[in-house]
């Protein structure tokens with residue numbers, strides 16, 4: 001996954017990565033588009049074949065590369081094309097949510113929604129709501145934090161590789 | 170007689186177990202000692218930093234560095250060993266993936282120092298004295314290394330050529346690695362010197378691992394009589410085998426203890442914790458939020474369980490604080 005482009009300091013806009021199931025939520029998002037529903041432009045939609053295909057690694061990867069929020073859209077319970085995919089997604093997300101809380105990532109940055117192919121309006125509502133919630137939380141900005149943490153390492157470089165009078169205890 | 174190849178051992182934030190594993194080579198250690206010239210080994214020999222500094226750059230064939238990096242002193246020594254060595258091996262879980270010390274990445278630096286120097290039950294420190302980087306007493310200056318904000322795996326500080334996984338690595342893997350390196354037939358740079366398979370693939374209990382599990386509860390090993398012949402996951406015990414690299418030959422499993430993940434993930438897995446989380450959670454039996462949560466609540470500490478040895482190299486690296494904490 002390429003690095004999610006970092007917004008400029010003063011013009012920050014939430015960046016939400018949305019994994020949408022091909023059979024339902026992605027089609028609903030299409031419908032929303034065709035129906036010219038206006039919704040926040042903050043979600044970057046990635047089409048997957050089933051919500052059960054969303055590996056928790058994808059979600060952490062999105063956050064670590066600069067996403068401020070991650071949204072997953074799948075078929076309603078009982079409607080998954082692959083029978084169990086959405087239940088698997090739900091189970092994973094319940095545990096991931098708990099784990100991310102322990103890792104200091106707010107629960108509201110992360111959402112799983114069942115949206116069927118006909119629910120274009122719902123796509124609009126969910127994306128708008130989530131954009132507002134994430135905007136209220138502010139940027140997560142992990143790539144910037146990683147770079148900041150690593151500043152503490154640079155300081156010694158010259159002492160080892162340059163000339164320095166070593167003090168021997 | 171031509172000079173024997175020079176080998177060095179160094180330790181950073183570690184427990185000493187990796188040193189022990191070198192000694193565990195038993196009689197074969199004599200072959201190693203006969204074949205090489207050990208030029209640095211703080212736990213066993215009296216070489217100093219200045220001895221290493223006096224050596225020509227790249228003159229050590231291989232340095233085996235264990236431990237995570239938490240302080241500026243460890244960083245400095247890691248960089249010195251890198252400069253003086255042709256090859257660096259990250260030896261053991263802490264150097265490879267951050268290891269147990271890496272679990273400290275769940276806490277902020279200030280939080281840790283406050284607990285250790287002020288709040289822990291065994292601390293008596295009414296003046297709240299903290300170690301200073303520099304103290305001048307009786308006209309002489311004493312310095313201490315800096316305690317970094319986060320714990321790092323070795324390759325987050327210096328360039329690493331090979332990795333020997335394990336907490337600690339097994340003598341068999343160490344012996345194989347030394348033989349390969351001394352033979353001059355070098356593996357591809359960046360290789361983990363253990364088979365690239367999941368532990369389940371070499372587990373003595375693998376034939377009893379069901380393809381589909383239905384968890385209703387995760388049991389702790391001390392709660393029950395474990396059937397020594399049956400896959401631990403099939404008995405409801407959380408085993409990291411599916412997301413962990415093989416190579417240890419299932420030493421813990423053979424002792425009827427679940428794998429806790431010390432070999433890190435095989436190469437196709439990027440984040441060991443997220444992967445095992447996925448594998449376990451998706452096989453919970455319940456279909457409703459409440460039922461799912463009840464089953465998953467029997468995993469009391471997901472971060473400490475799934476990232477026991479690998480938090481610093483996980484995708485999130487450490488707990489997120491809104492300040493640098």
Ligand code: SF4
Pocket residue numbers: 368369370372373374375378399400401402403408409410411422428
């Ligand atoms: S889950 Fe554990 S006990 Fe079962 S096959 Fe894998 S490593 Fe062996």
Ligand code: SF4
Pocket residue numbers: 335336368413414417418419420421422427428429430431432433
């Ligand atoms: S079974 Fe797991 S924890 Fe035990 S040595 Fe092997 S990899 Fe490490």
Ligand code: FES
Pocket residue numbers: 021022023024049050051052073074075079080081082083085086
């Ligand atoms: S096919 Fe839509 S969630 Fe599985």
